[in-house]
Amino acid sequence: MGERIRCRKCGDILQSKxxxxxxxxxxxxxxxxxxxDYCRVGGDKKDIEWIDRKENKRKQLRSNWxxxxxxxxxxxxxxxxxxxxxxxxxxYHTKIKKEDLxxxxxxxxxxxxxxxxxxxxxxxxxxxxxxxxxxxxxxKDDYLYISYKEKLKFEENKLGTLQYVNxxxxxxxxxxxxxxxxxxxxxxxxxxxxxxxxxxxxxxxxNNYKEDYIRQFGNENTDIFEYYNxxxxxx
Ligand SMILES: [Zn+2]
Numbered sequence: 001m002g003e004r005i006r007c008r009k010c011g012d013i014l015q016s017k018x019x020x021x022x023x024x025x026x027x028x029x030x031x032x033x034x035x036x037d038y039c040r041v042g043g044d045k046k047d048i049e050w051i052d053r054k055e056n057k058r059k060q061l062r063s064n065w066x067x068x069x070x071x072x073x074x075x076x077x078x079x080x081x082x083x084x085x086x087x088x089x090x091x092y093h094t095k096i097k098k099e100d101l102x103x104x105x106x107x108x109x110x111x112x113x114x115x116x117x118x119x120x121x122x123x124x125x126x127x128x129x130x131x132x133x134x135x136x137x138x139x140k141d142d143y144l145y146i147s148y149k150e151k152l153k154f155e156e157n158k159l160g161t162l163q164y165v166n167x168x169x170x171x172x173x174x175x176x177x178x179x180x181x182x183x184x185x186x187x188x189x190x191x192x193x194x195x196x197x198x199x200x201x202x203x204x205x206x207n208n209y210k211e212d213y214i215r216q217f218g219n220e221n222t223d224i225f226e227y228y229n230x231x232x233x234x235x
Contacts, residue, residue, distance in 0.1 A: 004036040005051040013051065061121075063088035064148055064168055066096065066115040067106070076114050077145040090116065105185045108175035109138075120146075120169065127152045129164045130176075130194040132201040136209055138216070144176045144194070144199060145169075146183075177228040198224065219222035 004015040012025035019117045024031035030043025069081030104123035132142040145167040
């Protein structure tokens with residue numbers, strides 16, 4: 001059927017359906033020709049939007065998370081962080097750029113991906129869990145566990161510690177709440193149990209490190225979720 005283009009100047013959508021089907025937009029900025037046989041396009045590149053290519057990219061988004069750069073062989077080594085093409089799961093080269101990602105992909109930084117810039121899908125999440133450690137920071141060693149396929153299982157490991165075992169992705173650090181809030185919007189999953197757990201940690205932290213809490217969030221009564229909500233609205 002031939003690819004479709006949209007003229008960014010006049011908005012016309014053009015498609016050349018067969019070899020000699022020449023189509024020009026009403027403002028004359030661009031044209032398309034050749035159908036499926038040779039697809040020729042003319043005009044200024046910046047005026048032309050490839051509609052089907054964008055749709056095809058959308059369909060290519062099969063990974064739950066992408067990174068700018070990839071994991072190296074050595075511990076915490078990251079490579080190729082300036083490549084405009086993203087890596088799937090920090091490992092596999094793709095032809096996807098950050099502009100190709102849909103809105104449900106949330107940008108994050110986390111030690112979990114060795115502080116590369118990542119993008120995680122917040123739609124299609126089926127279960128979430130949260131664990132925290134009683135230490136002098138709020139989220140650094142606390143984890144949000146995400147499953148895209150099944151309910152999370154909480155099981156005892158060899159050392160006798162209870163932990164989530166079948167998650168697809170785990171996030172630590174300051175991106176936990178923004179990702180959680182996006183999951184609430186984009187997925188059909190109840191975030192309240194995790195929210196309560198976070199409040200539990202916040203209470204413990206406030207009781208033990210009140211000064212630090214005030215320094216970070218301005219006031220001991222600051223609600224942590226409202227704080228992050230406002231932060232996002234500013235951006
Ligand atoms: Zn036009």
